[in-house]
Amino acid sequence: MTVNVASIPVNETLEVRAAAATPAAPHWVAYSDEWVSGENGPPATSSITGFNVFILSFLLLSGPADQALEWTLISAADRASIKSAYTAAGIKLLVSAFGSTDVPTTSGADPVKTANTMAAWVKQYNLDGIDVDYEDFGAFETSGQGAVAWLNSFTKQLRAQLPQGTYIITHAPVAPWFQNNRWPDNGYLAVDKAVGSLIDWYNVQFYNQGTSQYTTCTNLLTKSGGSFPSSSVFEINAAGVPLSKIVIGKPATAGTASNGFMSTSTLAGCVSTAKSQGWNAGVMTWEFPEAGTSWIKTVRGSAWPV
Secondary structure (H helix, E strand, O other): OOOOHHHOOHHHHHHHHHOOOOOOOOEEEEEEOOOOOOOOOOOOHHHHEOEOEEEEEEEEOOEEOHHHHHHHHOOHHHHHHHHHHHHHOOOEEEEEEEEOOOOOOOOOOOHHHHHHHHHHHHHHOOOOEEEEEEOOHHHHOOOOOOHHHHHHHHHHHHHHHOOEOOEEEEEOOEHHHHOOOOOHHHHHHHHHHHHHHHOOEEEEEOOOOOOOOOOOHHHHHOOOOOOOOOOOHHHHHHOOOOHHHEEEEEEOOHHHOOOOOOOHHHHHHHHHHHHHOOOOOEEEEEEEOOOOHHHHHHHHOOOOOO
16 A cells, blocks of 8 residues: 555644653553444544543555544544544554454565554554554464464564554454463464563453353453463463553453453453452453443443543
């Protein structure tokens, strides 16, 4: 795709970059992929009060799609106005790459060139950073495919183009990929060891992994068991991943994921329990508008009241 960085007004870019330092935990994250009738870009901040990160999905190898595409279709003036309102409300606006649509390693995409293209897009459209939702399961879970090396190279190049402290880079792996000695090249534990210092936090997908996986506070937080043992929040931390980077990802409703759903009240209880044990990373949800202000207020509960 053609990238024209000069299309962004200079004053708009400077204003946003000055306010774009990586926020401290906790991170309250909402993805947005589906189209909502009558919308003109991301929702008003009043619709997502309680969140401090909003992620437009997805930026694909072929270019932007869905909410990422919509961001390019609204006027530059509307983008500037929305971005200013988000900045004033303390909400970072990111784009998510790949998702379930793309299989970048399997398809032979060059990690450095892909990172350069996507970083340029983030800059061109004046966002606060990028989320790496890598879901190339075939490559990641098959020996000899080089998925870990691909992710490491991609992340290093993203960070070279999007400096730390100015832009946010997150990853969104499924929780089982943090199991020790389970996946080729040791999976996401190897990614974290190699380039974790370049990643601001992980929006960990604790869902779509089995009907009873990550559905109680115990198997979400301290003992995952089942098909994917040693992949709960504190078990991932025990394997070496900083606790402050393990953001708990959950579907907004039972219908927005195959499984792994928790009611907001149950999830709020787990959040409170985790906080009492030293965790403060935050919660991610797939997706807005099913999850909005009411959803996140309940989930944050008395632990982090809105």
